[in-house]
Amino acid sequence: MKMITKIFATAATAVALFATTTLNAQTMTETDPNPAPKGMAFKIGVGVNGGLFRDQSPMDYAYGADLKLQWDLSPYVAVTASGGYTKLMTKNNAIDIDFIPAKGGVKVFPIKRMYLATEAGAGFAIKDGGKTNFIYSGGLGYEFGGFDAGVRYEGYVNDSSSATYFRKTGQYALRLAYNFKL
Numbered sequence: 193m194k195m196i197t198k199i200f201a202t203a204a205t206a207v208a209l210f211a212t213t214t215l216n217a218q219t220m221t222e223t224d225p226n227p228a229p230k231g232m233a234f235k236i237g238v239g240v241n242g243g244l245f246r247d248q249s250p251m252d253y254a255y256g257a258d259l260k261l262q263w264d265l266s267p268y269v270a271v272t273a274s275g276g277y278t279k280l281m282t283k284n285n286a287i288d289i290d291f292i293p294a295k296g297g298v299k300v301f302p303i304k305r306m307y308l309a310t311e312a313g314a315g316f317a318i319k320d321g322g323k324t325n326f327i328y329s330g331g332l333g334y335e336f337g338g339f340d341a342g343v344r345y346e347g348y349v350n351d352s353s354s355a356t357y358f359r360k361t362g363q364y365a366l367r368l369a370y371n372f373k374l
Contacts, residue, residue, distance in 0.1 A: 235262040237340055239276075239369025249361040252283040260369065262299065270299040272311065280348075280363075291315040293327055305335045307342075315348065323351035333367070340369040 237260040245251040258276030265271060273296050280289040295313030302308065309332065315325035326349040333342025347362035 233264045234374040235371040236374060237262065237369040237371040239340070239367050241365050241367040243346065243363035243365030245361060245363050250282055251280050251361055254278060254280045254363050254365065262371065268301050272297045272299060278315065290318040291325060292318065295327060307335065308332050309342065309344065325350040335371065338371050340371055342367045
């Protein structure tokens with residue numbers, strides 16, 4: 193390619209670029225695309241979760257989905273209520289336990305968008321003869337935009353007369369969700 197052709201092609205590209213681009217003066221304002229909760233706001237989150245159990249547990253893994261209502265009392269504290277579906281699987285797949293967890297809790301935001309959470313509630317067994325489990329959990333997470341990612345330890349205590357009995361155990365779980373402002 194001749195040198196004049198290269199210069200012409202470069203000039204034509206520059207003219208086309210500047211002709212199609214408009215420049216505007218901008219003023220600087222401090223805006224945060226992901227502000228911390230401003231207080232007294234409601235959110236509803238739709239999430240999926242999965243977890244692994246400790247080595248001593250008769251369970252191997254768990255998965256589920258949930259719906260979480262969050263009421264931001266202030267930029268630093270929120271109250272939560274959640275319900276959903278959880279399935280626990282044993283190591284040899286001999287038993288799988290399905291239940292509907294219903295929990296209430298508190299989120300504390302010590303750093304903007306990062307939270308510490310704790311919840312407690314009940315797991316209502318779906319299988320006939322299954323009893324209600326006591327569920328407790330604690331963890332931490334991060335809210336960014338509408339997304340919410342968190343890790344937690346979730347413990348289960350159940351009735352020994354239950355058809356779905358397993359000894360006290362717990363899982364380390366990951367939850368990914370999207371929060372809709374109400």
